Amino acid sequence: MTTVEEATVTAVEISGTRGGPDVPTLRRDGWWVQPLVSATILIAFVVYSTWAAFVNKEYFVGTASHRDLLSPFYSPCLVASCVPGSHPATVITWWTISPALLILIFPLGFRLTCYYYRRAYYRSIWLSPPNCAVADAHSSYSGETRFPLILQNAHRWFFYFGLILNVILTIDAVEAFREPGLGIGVSVGTLVLCVNAVLLWLYSLSCHSCRHLCGGQVKSFSKHPIRHKLWKLVTPLNAHHMKFAWASLIFVALTDLYVRLVASGTIPDHRLF
Protein backbone atom coordinates (compact mmCIF):
# COMPACT_ATOMS: atom_id res chain seq x y z
CA MET A 1 0.00 0.00 0.00
CA THR A 2 1.19 3.50 -0.75
CA THR A 3 1.59 5.78 2.23
CA VAL A 4 1.03 9.49 2.07
CA GLU A 5 4.79 10.05 2.18
CA GLU A 6 5.39 7.78 -0.79
CA ALA A 7 2.65 9.21 -3.00
CA THR A 8 4.00 11.30 -5.83
CA VAL A 9 2.46 14.66 -6.40
CA THR A 10 1.17 15.20 -9.92
CA ALA A 11 3.11 18.05 -11.46
CA VAL A 12 1.03 21.10 -12.25
CA GLU A 13 0.34 21.08 -15.97
CA ILE A 14 -0.85 24.37 -17.35
CA SER A 15 -0.65 23.31 -20.91
CA GLY A 16 0.12 19.90 -22.24
CA THR A 17 -1.29 17.24 -24.48
CA ARG A 18 -5.03 17.53 -24.76
CA GLY A 19 -7.45 14.69 -24.65
CA GLY A 20 -10.06 14.01 -27.28
CA PRO A 21 -9.63 14.00 -31.03
CA ASP A 22 -8.28 16.98 -32.99
CA VAL A 23 -11.52 17.93 -34.64
CA PRO A 24 -13.26 21.33 -34.68
CA THR A 25 -16.21 19.97 -32.74
CA LEU A 26 -17.77 16.76 -31.50
CA ARG A 27 -21.22 18.28 -31.51
CA ARG A 28 -23.74 16.46 -33.63
CA ASP A 29 -26.72 18.74 -33.09
CA GLY A 30 -27.59 21.56 -35.45
CA TRP A 31 -25.12 24.00 -33.91
CA TRP A 32 -24.86 25.89 -37.19
CA VAL A 33 -28.55 26.84 -37.30
CA GLN A 34 -28.24 29.58 -34.69
CA PRO A 35 -25.32 31.45 -36.33
CA LEU A 36 -26.91 31.00 -39.75
CA VAL A 37 -30.21 32.55 -38.69
CA SER A 38 -28.48 35.44 -36.90
CA ALA A 39 -26.18 36.11 -39.85
CA THR A 40 -29.08 36.05 -42.29
CA ILE A 41 -31.12 38.59 -40.33
CA LEU A 42 -28.12 40.84 -39.69
CA ILE A 43 -27.00 40.83 -43.31
CA ALA A 44 -30.56 41.37 -44.56
CA PHE A 45 -30.86 44.36 -42.24
CA VAL A 46 -27.55 45.85 -43.33
CA VAL A 47 -28.44 45.46 -47.00
CA TYR A 48 -31.92 46.92 -46.57
CA SER A 49 -30.85 49.83 -44.38
CA THR A 50 -27.96 50.75 -46.67
CA TRP A 51 -30.29 50.82 -49.63
CA ALA A 52 -32.93 52.76 -47.69
CA ALA A 53 -30.37 55.29 -46.48
CA PHE A 54 -29.05 55.99 -49.95
CA VAL A 55 -32.29 56.19 -51.95
CA ASN A 56 -33.08 59.56 -50.38
CA LYS A 57 -36.76 59.68 -51.34
CA GLU A 58 -40.15 58.38 -50.20
CA TYR A 59 -39.34 58.62 -46.52
CA PHE A 60 -42.10 61.06 -45.57
CA VAL A 61 -45.87 61.04 -45.94
CA GLY A 62 -47.05 64.63 -45.57
CA THR A 63 -49.92 67.04 -45.92
CA ALA A 64 -50.92 65.93 -49.41
CA SER A 65 -52.00 62.57 -47.96
CA HIS A 66 -53.30 64.08 -44.68
CA ARG A 67 -50.56 62.33 -42.74
CA ASP A 68 -47.38 63.16 -40.84
CA LEU A 69 -45.31 59.99 -41.03
CA LEU A 70 -41.51 60.18 -41.10
CA SER A 71 -39.30 57.12 -41.53
CA PRO A 72 -37.10 56.47 -38.47
CA PHE A 73 -34.09 56.20 -40.79
CA TYR A 74 -34.52 59.85 -41.79
CA SER A 75 -35.43 61.30 -38.44
CA PRO A 76 -34.50 63.93 -37.44
CA CYS A 77 -34.29 65.19 -41.00
CA LEU A 78 -31.81 67.98 -40.53
CA VAL A 79 -30.59 69.00 -43.95
CA ALA A 80 -31.78 71.45 -46.56
CA SER A 81 -32.63 68.71 -49.06
CA CYS A 82 -35.22 67.11 -46.75
CA VAL A 83 -38.67 67.00 -48.31
CA PRO A 84 -40.93 69.90 -47.20
CA GLY A 85 -42.66 69.22 -43.90
CA SER A 86 -40.20 66.63 -42.72
CA HIS A 87 -37.58 68.93 -41.26
CA PRO A 88 -37.35 71.41 -38.38
CA ALA A 89 -37.08 75.19 -38.83
CA THR A 90 -33.27 75.31 -38.96
CA VAL A 91 -31.33 72.92 -41.09
CA ILE A 92 -27.76 72.08 -41.99
CA THR A 93 -27.03 73.53 -45.40
CA TRP A 94 -23.59 72.12 -46.20
CA TRP A 95 -24.72 68.48 -46.13
CA THR A 96 -25.71 67.58 -49.65
CA ILE A 97 -26.00 63.79 -49.65
CA SER A 98 -28.80 61.70 -48.12
CA PRO A 99 -29.93 63.06 -44.73
CA ALA A 100 -30.17 59.49 -43.43
CA LEU A 101 -26.40 59.12 -43.57
CA LEU A 102 -26.01 61.94 -41.08
CA ILE A 103 -28.28 60.29 -38.54
CA LEU A 104 -27.70 56.58 -38.99
CA ILE A 105 -24.16 56.81 -37.58
CA PHE A 106 -25.63 56.95 -34.08
CA PRO A 107 -28.01 54.00 -34.09
CA LEU A 108 -25.44 52.08 -36.11
CA GLY A 109 -22.74 52.76 -33.51
CA PHE A 110 -25.16 51.96 -30.71
CA ARG A 111 -26.04 48.59 -32.17
CA LEU A 112 -22.52 47.74 -33.31
CA THR A 113 -21.14 48.25 -29.81
CA CYS A 114 -24.14 46.67 -28.05
CA TYR A 115 -23.11 43.75 -25.86
CA TYR A 116 -25.80 41.57 -27.35
CA TYR A 117 -25.05 42.33 -31.00
CA ARG A 118 -21.38 41.84 -30.30
CA ARG A 119 -22.20 38.34 -29.19
CA ALA A 120 -24.40 37.84 -32.24
CA TYR A 121 -21.92 38.98 -34.87
CA TYR A 122 -18.79 37.62 -33.21
CA ARG A 123 -20.50 34.26 -33.38
CA SER A 124 -22.37 34.38 -36.65
CA ILE A 125 -20.27 36.63 -38.88
CA TRP A 126 -16.78 36.47 -37.40
CA LEU A 127 -17.14 32.81 -36.28
CA SER A 128 -15.16 33.41 -33.13
CA PRO A 129 -16.53 30.97 -32.05
CA PRO A 130 -19.44 29.99 -34.35
CA ASN A 131 -21.11 28.24 -31.42
CA CYS A 132 -20.13 26.82 -28.05
CA ALA A 133 -17.50 24.09 -28.17
CA VAL A 134 -17.08 24.62 -31.92
CA ALA A 135 -13.59 25.76 -32.86
CA ASP A 136 -12.87 29.42 -33.51
CA ALA A 137 -12.32 30.00 -37.22
CA HIS A 138 -9.24 32.17 -36.56
CA SER A 139 -5.78 31.09 -35.63
CA SER A 140 -4.91 34.05 -33.42
CA TYR A 141 -7.11 35.97 -31.04
CA SER A 142 -6.81 39.12 -29.00
CA GLY A 143 -10.45 39.73 -28.18
CA GLU A 144 -11.40 43.33 -27.54
CA THR A 145 -7.99 44.40 -26.30
CA ARG A 146 -6.72 46.17 -29.44
CA PHE A 147 -7.80 48.71 -32.01
CA PRO A 148 -10.42 48.65 -33.49
CA LEU A 149 -12.33 46.38 -31.11
CA ILE A 150 -11.14 48.27 -28.05
CA LEU A 151 -13.56 50.97 -29.24
CA GLN A 152 -16.42 48.73 -28.09
CA ASN A 153 -15.78 50.35 -24.73
CA ALA A 154 -17.44 53.50 -26.04
CA HIS A 155 -20.83 51.81 -25.92
CA ARG A 156 -22.21 54.03 -23.16
CA TRP A 157 -21.67 57.15 -25.30
CA PHE A 158 -23.76 55.69 -28.07
CA PHE A 159 -26.31 54.83 -25.41
CA TYR A 160 -26.58 58.51 -24.48
CA PHE A 161 -27.04 59.50 -28.14
CA GLY A 162 -29.53 56.67 -28.50
CA LEU A 163 -31.64 58.20 -25.75
CA ILE A 164 -31.76 61.53 -27.60
CA LEU A 165 -32.84 59.75 -30.78
CA ASN A 166 -35.52 57.87 -28.84
CA VAL A 167 -36.96 61.17 -27.64
CA ILE A 168 -37.03 62.43 -31.23
CA LEU A 169 -38.67 59.25 -32.54
CA THR A 170 -41.21 59.46 -29.72
CA ILE A 171 -42.05 62.99 -30.84
CA ASP A 172 -42.43 61.63 -34.39
CA ALA A 173 -44.80 58.98 -33.08
CA VAL A 174 -46.87 61.63 -31.29
CA GLU A 175 -46.91 63.78 -34.42
CA ALA A 176 -48.14 60.78 -36.38
CA PHE A 177 -51.50 61.33 -34.67
CA ARG A 178 -51.79 64.57 -36.68
CA GLU A 179 -53.71 64.20 -39.85
CA PRO A 180 -53.29 67.59 -41.53
CA GLY A 181 -56.57 68.80 -42.98
CA LEU A 182 -58.56 66.20 -41.02
CA GLY A 183 -57.50 66.83 -37.41
CA ILE A 184 -56.32 64.19 -34.99
CA GLY A 185 -56.64 60.51 -35.77
CA VAL A 186 -55.14 57.08 -35.64
CA SER A 187 -54.04 55.26 -38.75
CA VAL A 188 -52.06 52.06 -39.20
CA GLY A 189 -49.04 54.31 -39.74
CA THR A 190 -49.58 55.97 -36.36
CA LEU A 191 -49.56 52.59 -34.66
CA VAL A 192 -46.48 51.48 -36.57
CA LEU A 193 -44.55 54.55 -35.44
CA CYS A 194 -45.77 54.13 -31.84
CA VAL A 195 -44.77 50.46 -31.66
CA ASN A 196 -41.41 51.37 -33.17
CA ALA A 197 -40.81 54.01 -30.50
CA VAL A 198 -41.84 51.66 -27.68
CA LEU A 199 -39.53 48.91 -28.94
CA LEU A 200 -36.63 51.34 -29.22
CA TRP A 201 -37.20 52.49 -25.64
CA LEU A 202 -37.32 48.91 -24.42
CA TYR A 203 -34.12 48.16 -26.30
CA SER A 204 -32.31 51.19 -24.84
CA LEU A 205 -33.57 50.79 -21.29
CA SER A 206 -32.62 47.14 -21.22
CA CYS A 207 -29.05 48.00 -22.27
CA HIS A 208 -26.24 46.65 -20.09
CA SER A 209 -24.56 50.05 -19.88
CA CYS A 210 -27.87 51.53 -18.76
CA ARG A 211 -28.11 48.90 -16.01
CA HIS A 212 -24.58 49.73 -14.91
CA LEU A 213 -25.15 53.49 -14.96
CA CYS A 214 -28.48 53.18 -13.14
CA GLY A 215 -26.99 51.35 -10.19
CA GLY A 216 -24.79 48.41 -11.15
CA GLN A 217 -21.82 50.69 -10.69
CA VAL A 218 -22.16 51.11 -6.92
CA LYS A 219 -20.36 48.93 -4.42
CA SER A 220 -23.12 49.01 -1.86
CA PHE A 221 -26.80 48.98 -2.77
CA SER A 222 -27.87 49.77 0.78
CA LYS A 223 -25.91 53.03 0.74
CA HIS A 224 -27.51 54.10 -2.56
CA PRO A 225 -31.21 53.24 -2.22
CA ILE A 226 -32.38 55.32 -5.19
CA ARG A 227 -29.83 53.86 -7.56
CA HIS A 228 -30.68 50.42 -6.23
CA LYS A 229 -34.34 51.09 -7.08
CA LEU A 230 -33.43 52.18 -10.59
CA TRP A 231 -31.26 49.11 -11.00
CA LYS A 232 -34.11 46.90 -9.87
CA LEU A 233 -36.37 48.57 -12.43
CA VAL A 234 -34.11 47.98 -15.41
CA THR A 235 -32.76 44.56 -14.41
CA PRO A 236 -35.89 42.63 -15.46
CA LEU A 237 -35.79 44.47 -18.81
CA ASN A 238 -32.11 43.67 -19.15
CA ALA A 239 -32.89 39.96 -18.95
CA HIS A 240 -34.84 40.35 -22.21
CA HIS A 241 -32.30 42.53 -23.99
CA MET A 242 -31.76 39.94 -26.72
CA LYS A 243 -35.47 39.85 -27.57
CA PHE A 244 -35.74 43.63 -27.61
CA ALA A 245 -32.62 43.83 -29.76
CA TRP A 246 -34.09 41.60 -32.47
CA ALA A 247 -37.63 42.96 -32.21
CA SER A 248 -36.54 46.59 -32.46
CA LEU A 249 -34.11 45.87 -35.28
CA ILE A 250 -36.67 44.09 -37.41
CA PHE A 251 -39.42 46.55 -36.58
CA VAL A 252 -37.43 49.66 -37.36
CA ALA A 253 -36.79 48.27 -40.85
CA LEU A 254 -40.47 47.38 -41.22
CA THR A 255 -41.42 50.89 -40.12
CA ASP A 256 -39.22 52.39 -42.80
CA LEU A 257 -40.67 49.96 -45.32
CA TYR A 258 -44.23 50.86 -44.33
CA VAL A 259 -43.64 54.60 -44.62
CA ARG A 260 -41.90 54.01 -47.94
CA LEU A 261 -44.77 51.96 -49.34
CA VAL A 262 -47.30 54.59 -48.28
CA ALA A 263 -45.17 57.49 -49.53
CA SER A 264 -44.71 55.86 -52.91
CA GLY A 265 -48.45 55.25 -53.19
CA THR A 266 -48.03 51.46 -53.28
CA ILE A 267 -50.40 50.95 -50.34
CA PRO A 268 -52.84 53.30 -48.62
CA ASP A 269 -52.43 54.15 -44.92
CA HIS A 270 -55.78 53.04 -43.48
CA ARG A 271 -57.38 55.37 -40.99
CA LEU A 272 -58.59 53.38 -37.98
CA PHE A 273 -60.42 56.08 -36.02
Added chain:
Amino acid sequence: MPDAPESADATDDAADDGIEAGVDRPGGSGLGAAAGAESPGAPDRVAMRVWRGDPGGGEFAEYELAAQDGEVVLDVIHRLQATDAPDLACRWNCKAGKCGSCSAEINGRPRLMCMTRMDELPEGPVTVAPMRTFPIIKDLVTDVSFNYEVAKTVPAFSPVPEPPDGYRMQQVDIERGQEFRKCIECFLCQDVCHVIRDHEENKPRYAGPRFFIRFAELEMHPLDTNDRRELVRQKGGLGMCNITKCCTEVCPEHIKITDNAIIPMKERVVDAAYDPIGWLGRTIMRRHKRSAEEAAAGGQ
Protein backbone atom coordinates in the same frame (compact mmCIF):
# COMPACT_ATOMS: atom_id res chain seq x y z
CA MET B 1 -35.54 33.92 -31.51
CA PRO B 2 -32.36 32.94 -33.24
CA ASP B 3 -30.20 32.80 -30.12
CA ALA B 4 -32.27 31.07 -27.51
CA PRO B 5 -29.74 29.45 -25.20
CA GLU B 6 -30.68 25.87 -25.88
CA SER B 7 -28.27 24.28 -23.48
CA ALA B 8 -29.54 26.27 -20.52
CA ASP B 9 -32.86 24.57 -20.92
CA ALA B 10 -31.26 21.24 -21.50
CA THR B 11 -29.27 21.47 -18.28
CA ASP B 12 -32.35 22.67 -16.45
CA ASP B 13 -34.03 19.43 -17.30
CA ALA B 14 -30.93 17.53 -16.38
CA ALA B 15 -30.81 19.21 -12.99
CA ASP B 16 -34.46 18.49 -12.26
CA ASP B 17 -34.30 14.96 -13.49
CA GLY B 18 -30.96 14.19 -11.91
CA ILE B 19 -32.60 13.94 -8.51
CA GLU B 20 -34.43 10.88 -9.66
CA ALA B 21 -31.44 9.30 -11.29
CA GLY B 22 -30.87 5.81 -10.04
CA VAL B 23 -34.34 5.52 -8.58
CA ASP B 24 -36.26 2.79 -10.29
CA ARG B 25 -39.41 3.97 -11.91
CA PRO B 26 -42.54 1.88 -12.08
CA GLY B 27 -42.00 -0.42 -15.02
CA GLY B 28 -38.22 -0.37 -14.62
CA SER B 29 -36.63 -3.49 -13.28
CA GLY B 30 -33.58 -2.26 -11.42
CA LEU B 31 -30.22 -3.76 -12.21
CA GLY B 32 -30.08 -6.51 -14.75
CA ALA B 33 -29.25 -7.13 -18.34
CA ALA B 34 -32.76 -6.70 -19.66
CA ALA B 35 -33.57 -3.60 -17.63
CA GLY B 36 -35.21 -0.86 -19.59
CA ALA B 37 -36.50 -3.22 -22.20
CA GLU B 38 -39.88 -3.13 -20.50
CA SER B 39 -40.57 0.58 -20.99
CA PRO B 40 -42.33 0.86 -24.30
CA GLY B 41 -40.42 2.67 -26.99
CA ALA B 42 -37.16 2.94 -25.02
CA PRO B 43 -34.09 1.47 -26.72
CA ASP B 44 -32.83 -1.66 -24.97
CA ARG B 45 -29.15 -1.17 -25.80
CA VAL B 46 -26.96 1.90 -25.51
CA ALA B 47 -23.86 2.52 -27.58
CA MET B 48 -21.05 4.53 -26.02
CA ARG B 49 -17.94 6.07 -27.58
CA VAL B 50 -15.59 6.86 -24.75
CA TRP B 51 -12.19 8.51 -25.12
CA ARG B 52 -9.42 6.21 -23.92
CA GLY B 53 -5.96 7.66 -23.78
CA ASP B 54 -3.24 9.53 -21.96
CA PRO B 55 -0.67 12.20 -22.90
CA GLY B 56 0.82 9.69 -25.33
CA GLY B 57 -2.32 9.60 -27.47
CA GLY B 58 -5.69 8.00 -27.52
CA GLU B 59 -8.81 7.09 -29.43
CA PHE B 60 -12.50 6.50 -28.95
CA ALA B 61 -13.37 3.03 -27.73
CA GLU B 62 -16.82 1.73 -28.60
CA TYR B 63 -18.93 -0.11 -26.08
CA GLU B 64 -22.43 -1.43 -26.13
CA LEU B 65 -24.42 -2.33 -23.07
CA ALA B 66 -27.95 -2.86 -21.91
CA ALA B 67 -30.01 0.26 -21.38
CA GLN B 68 -31.38 0.91 -17.93
CA ASP B 69 -34.15 3.22 -16.94
CA GLY B 70 -33.39 6.61 -15.47
CA GLU B 71 -29.64 6.43 -15.90
CA VAL B 72 -27.31 9.37 -16.22
CA VAL B 73 -24.10 9.22 -18.27
CA LEU B 74 -22.02 8.71 -15.13
CA ASP B 75 -24.04 5.59 -14.26
CA VAL B 76 -23.20 4.11 -17.63
CA ILE B 77 -19.52 4.96 -17.18
CA HIS B 78 -19.63 3.21 -13.80
CA ARG B 79 -21.26 0.16 -15.34
CA LEU B 80 -18.52 0.11 -17.96
CA GLN B 81 -15.92 0.18 -15.19
CA ALA B 82 -17.71 -2.74 -13.58
CA THR B 83 -17.84 -4.74 -16.80
CA ASP B 84 -15.94 -4.08 -20.04
CA ALA B 85 -13.44 -1.43 -18.97
CA PRO B 86 -12.22 -1.81 -15.39
CA ASP B 87 -9.29 0.52 -16.06
CA LEU B 88 -11.41 3.39 -17.42
CA ALA B 89 -10.46 6.53 -15.50
CA CYS B 90 -13.04 9.15 -14.56
CA ARG B 91 -13.38 11.63 -11.74
CA TRP B 92 -16.53 11.87 -9.65
CA ASN B 93 -17.65 12.34 -6.08
CA CYS B 94 -21.18 13.35 -5.31
CA LYS B 95 -23.35 12.17 -8.20
CA ALA B 96 -25.58 15.08 -7.33
CA GLY B 97 -24.20 17.93 -9.41
CA LYS B 98 -22.61 19.55 -6.44
CA CYS B 99 -18.93 18.61 -6.31
CA GLY B 100 -18.01 19.66 -9.83
CA SER B 101 -15.77 16.63 -10.45
CA CYS B 102 -17.43 14.78 -13.29
CA SER B 103 -17.10 17.43 -16.02
CA ALA B 104 -16.72 16.00 -19.51
CA GLU B 105 -17.86 16.64 -23.06
CA ILE B 106 -20.94 14.65 -23.89
CA ASN B 107 -21.81 14.59 -27.57
CA GLY B 108 -19.44 17.52 -27.86
CA ARG B 109 -21.07 19.67 -25.19
CA PRO B 110 -19.35 20.43 -21.89
CA ARG B 111 -21.60 18.99 -19.17
CA LEU B 112 -21.61 17.20 -15.84
CA MET B 113 -21.82 13.44 -16.43
CA CYS B 114 -23.92 12.96 -13.31
CA MET B 115 -26.50 15.52 -14.43
CA THR B 116 -26.94 14.33 -18.00
CA ARG B 117 -29.70 11.80 -18.39
CA MET B 118 -29.23 9.19 -21.05
CA ASP B 119 -32.84 9.46 -22.18
CA GLU B 120 -32.52 13.15 -23.01
CA LEU B 121 -29.70 12.49 -25.47
CA PRO B 122 -30.57 11.86 -29.10
CA GLU B 123 -30.49 8.31 -30.38
CA GLY B 124 -27.20 6.92 -31.59
CA PRO B 125 -23.90 6.42 -29.85
CA VAL B 126 -23.18 8.75 -26.95
CA THR B 127 -19.74 10.35 -27.23
CA VAL B 128 -17.92 11.05 -23.98
CA ALA B 129 -14.63 12.92 -24.21
CA PRO B 130 -12.45 14.65 -21.63
CA MET B 131 -12.51 18.44 -21.27
CA ARG B 132 -10.60 19.83 -24.23
CA THR B 133 -9.03 22.88 -22.64
CA PHE B 134 -7.00 21.09 -19.99
CA PRO B 135 -4.17 18.58 -20.40
CA ILE B 136 -5.20 14.96 -20.25
CA ILE B 137 -4.06 12.66 -17.46
CA LYS B 138 -5.96 9.54 -18.43
CA ASP B 139 -9.20 8.81 -20.29
CA LEU B 140 -11.78 11.26 -18.94
CA VAL B 141 -9.54 12.77 -16.28
CA THR B 142 -7.85 16.08 -17.02
CA ASP B 143 -5.39 18.19 -15.07
CA VAL B 144 -7.30 21.31 -14.07
CA SER B 145 -4.37 22.90 -12.18
CA PHE B 146 -4.51 25.88 -14.53
CA ASN B 147 -7.55 27.02 -12.57
CA TYR B 148 -5.84 26.68 -9.22
CA GLU B 149 -2.93 28.71 -10.49
CA VAL B 150 -5.29 31.47 -11.63
CA ALA B 151 -7.12 31.35 -8.30
CA LYS B 152 -3.89 32.25 -6.53
CA THR B 153 -3.60 35.43 -8.57
CA VAL B 154 -6.99 36.85 -7.54
CA PRO B 155 -6.30 39.09 -4.54
CA ALA B 156 -8.29 37.91 -1.55
CA PHE B 157 -11.10 39.79 0.17
CA SER B 158 -9.61 42.71 2.07
CA PRO B 159 -12.24 44.12 4.38
CA VAL B 160 -12.30 47.47 6.18
CA PRO B 161 -11.05 47.24 9.77
CA GLU B 162 -13.66 45.69 12.02
CA PRO B 163 -15.78 48.34 13.73
CA PRO B 164 -16.18 48.07 17.54
CA ASP B 165 -19.68 46.61 17.20
CA GLY B 166 -18.64 44.11 14.57
CA TYR B 167 -19.20 43.89 10.80
CA ARG B 168 -22.73 44.49 9.61
CA MET B 169 -24.14 44.00 6.16
CA GLN B 170 -27.56 44.73 4.72
CA GLN B 171 -29.54 41.93 3.13
CA VAL B 172 -29.52 43.57 -0.34
CA ASP B 173 -25.74 43.65 -0.34
CA ILE B 174 -25.51 40.04 0.77
CA GLU B 175 -27.96 38.89 -1.89
CA ARG B 176 -26.04 40.56 -4.67
CA GLY B 177 -23.08 38.19 -4.52
CA GLN B 178 -25.08 35.11 -3.61
CA GLU B 179 -25.41 33.94 -7.19
CA PHE B 180 -21.63 33.87 -7.63
CA ARG B 181 -21.15 31.77 -4.53
CA LYS B 182 -23.17 28.96 -6.09
CA CYS B 183 -20.14 28.07 -8.22
CA ILE B 184 -19.15 24.42 -7.77
CA GLU B 185 -15.84 24.82 -9.62
CA CYS B 186 -16.65 22.28 -12.28
CA PHE B 187 -14.60 24.45 -14.69
CA LEU B 188 -16.98 23.73 -17.55
CA CYS B 189 -17.08 27.45 -18.23
CA GLN B 190 -13.29 27.59 -18.40
CA ASP B 191 -13.37 24.55 -20.67
CA VAL B 192 -15.83 26.02 -23.16
CA CYS B 193 -14.28 29.48 -23.28
CA HIS B 194 -12.78 29.77 -26.74
CA VAL B 195 -10.20 32.32 -25.54
CA ILE B 196 -8.18 29.46 -24.04
CA ARG B 197 -9.90 26.46 -25.58
CA ASP B 198 -8.88 27.44 -29.09
CA HIS B 199 -5.94 29.70 -28.26
CA GLU B 200 -3.91 28.02 -25.58
CA GLU B 201 -1.24 30.73 -25.77
CA ASN B 202 -3.66 33.05 -23.97
CA LYS B 203 -3.63 30.98 -20.78
CA PRO B 204 -0.89 32.95 -18.97
CA ARG B 205 -2.84 36.20 -19.32
CA TYR B 206 -6.41 35.10 -18.95
CA ALA B 207 -8.35 34.45 -15.76
CA GLY B 208 -11.44 33.02 -17.43
CA PRO B 209 -15.15 33.18 -16.61
CA ARG B 210 -14.96 31.29 -13.31
CA PHE B 211 -12.54 33.92 -11.99
CA PHE B 212 -14.33 36.86 -13.56
CA ILE B 213 -17.22 35.97 -11.27
CA ARG B 214 -14.78 35.89 -8.36
CA PHE B 215 -13.51 39.36 -9.32
CA ALA B 216 -17.10 40.58 -9.65
CA GLU B 217 -18.10 39.13 -6.29
CA LEU B 218 -15.23 40.93 -4.56
CA GLU B 219 -15.77 44.19 -6.46
CA MET B 220 -19.45 44.19 -5.47
CA HIS B 221 -18.69 43.51 -1.81
CA PRO B 222 -19.42 46.64 0.22
CA LEU B 223 -16.81 45.84 2.87
CA ASP B 224 -13.99 45.17 0.45
CA THR B 225 -11.35 47.87 0.07
CA ASN B 226 -9.32 46.72 -2.89
CA ASP B 227 -9.86 48.04 -6.42
CA ARG B 228 -9.11 45.22 -8.85
CA ARG B 229 -10.26 46.89 -12.06
CA GLU B 230 -6.83 47.59 -13.52
CA LEU B 231 -5.67 44.17 -12.44
CA VAL B 232 -8.49 42.36 -14.21
CA ARG B 233 -8.01 44.54 -17.29
CA GLN B 234 -4.24 44.27 -17.59
CA LYS B 235 -3.46 40.87 -16.13
CA GLY B 236 -6.78 39.04 -15.97
CA GLY B 237 -7.53 39.52 -19.66
CA LEU B 238 -11.09 40.75 -19.22
CA GLY B 239 -10.82 42.46 -22.62
CA MET B 240 -10.10 39.10 -24.26
CA CYS B 241 -13.59 37.89 -23.49
CA ASN B 242 -15.85 38.72 -26.42
CA ILE B 243 -19.04 38.08 -24.43
CA THR B 244 -20.17 35.26 -26.67
CA LYS B 245 -21.81 33.72 -23.59
CA CYS B 246 -20.81 30.08 -23.90
CA CYS B 247 -19.75 30.09 -20.25
CA THR B 248 -23.30 31.03 -19.26
CA GLU B 249 -24.72 28.35 -21.56
CA VAL B 250 -22.79 25.53 -19.94
CA CYS B 251 -22.84 26.55 -16.27
CA PRO B 252 -24.66 23.77 -14.39
CA GLU B 253 -25.43 26.21 -11.57
CA HIS B 254 -27.14 28.57 -14.02
CA ILE B 255 -24.99 31.47 -12.93
CA LYS B 256 -25.53 34.32 -15.37
CA ILE B 257 -21.78 34.65 -15.75
CA THR B 258 -21.79 37.01 -18.71
CA ASP B 259 -24.73 39.26 -17.81
CA ASN B 260 -24.15 39.52 -14.09
CA ALA B 261 -20.38 39.28 -13.74
CA ILE B 262 -18.44 39.80 -16.96
CA ILE B 263 -20.43 42.68 -18.47
CA PRO B 264 -20.69 44.52 -15.11
CA MET B 265 -16.91 44.08 -14.74
CA LYS B 266 -16.37 45.35 -18.30
CA GLU B 267 -18.47 48.40 -17.44
CA ARG B 268 -16.45 48.97 -14.28
CA VAL B 269 -13.28 48.75 -16.32
CA VAL B 270 -14.75 51.38 -18.68
CA ASP B 271 -15.33 53.61 -15.62
CA ALA B 272 -11.72 53.12 -14.62
CA ALA B 273 -9.89 53.15 -17.93
CA TYR B 274 -11.95 54.33 -20.89
CA ASP B 275 -14.40 56.95 -19.69
CA PRO B 276 -13.11 60.54 -19.82
CA ILE B 277 -15.84 61.61 -17.39
CA GLY B 278 -14.67 59.01 -14.89
CA TRP B 279 -11.13 60.32 -15.26
CA LEU B 280 -12.31 63.91 -14.77
CA GLY B 281 -14.34 62.95 -11.71
CA ARG B 282 -11.38 61.17 -10.17
CA THR B 283 -9.09 64.11 -10.88
CA ILE B 284 -11.46 66.66 -9.37
CA MET B 285 -12.27 64.53 -6.33
CA ARG B 286 -8.60 63.55 -6.03
CA ARG B 287 -9.56 59.90 -5.96
CA HIS B 288 -6.86 57.36 -6.52
CA LYS B 289 -7.35 54.44 -8.85
CA ARG B 290 -5.31 51.41 -7.86
CA SER B 291 -2.79 50.15 -10.36
CA ALA B 292 -2.68 46.47 -11.24
CA GLU B 293 0.39 46.01 -9.03
CA GLU B 294 -1.19 47.76 -6.05
CA ALA B 295 -4.34 45.68 -6.44
CA ALA B 296 -2.33 42.47 -6.69
CA ALA B 297 -0.57 43.36 -3.44
CA GLY B 298 -4.03 43.47 -1.80
CA GLY B 299 -4.54 45.10 1.59
CA GLN B 300 -6.19 48.40 2.34
